[in-house]
Amino acid sequence: MLTCGHTVCQTCITRLATENNGGNFLCPTCRTRIAFGSQKKNYKLEEALTIVKKLRERPLAVVPSNPVKCRTCAKIDGEAEFSKCIVLFIIITNFTACSYAYSA
Structure with a gap:
């Protein structure tokens, strides 16, 4: 950072x-x-990337019986799950994390 x-x-x-x-x-x-x-070092970004990496390693067929809700998204969409929210966060973060990489 x-x-x-x-x-x-x-x-x-x-x-x-x-x-x-x-x-x-x-x-x-x-x-x-x-x-x-x-x-x-941007520790928050590193932590988010670690979470996404762990989520990607999980089999897609496994659906938690009680998914963790994202507090922010739940205000908009009561069905929002943390895993979906963090993946969206990473997609956005990867796009903006290094703007130079995209303009170079």
């Missing part, structure tokens, strides 16, 4: 820094100047 709060993958951070001779680079989302090496 960059100091501006946006998340960019390590490959793209390295590419951005290399393009700028290893120095400062601009956040691909908000254009804030970032000092190379100041980024931190």
Whole structure:
């Protein structure tokens, strides 16, 4: 995660820094100047990706008898399940997590 709060993958951070001779680079989302090496790991995103990986490893035929409801989605759709919500979150996050990867 960059100091501006946006998340960019390590490959793209390295590419951005290399393009700028290893120095400062601009956040691909908000254009804030970032000092190379100041980024931190996005633990929330890593946790979400781990959950999705575990969900993908489960057989599709297994349906929990009491699915965990997503509090946010349940307000909109009483039938929303956590597994569906987290997959949607990851799809959205993967698209926006590293905007540089999609524009490069």
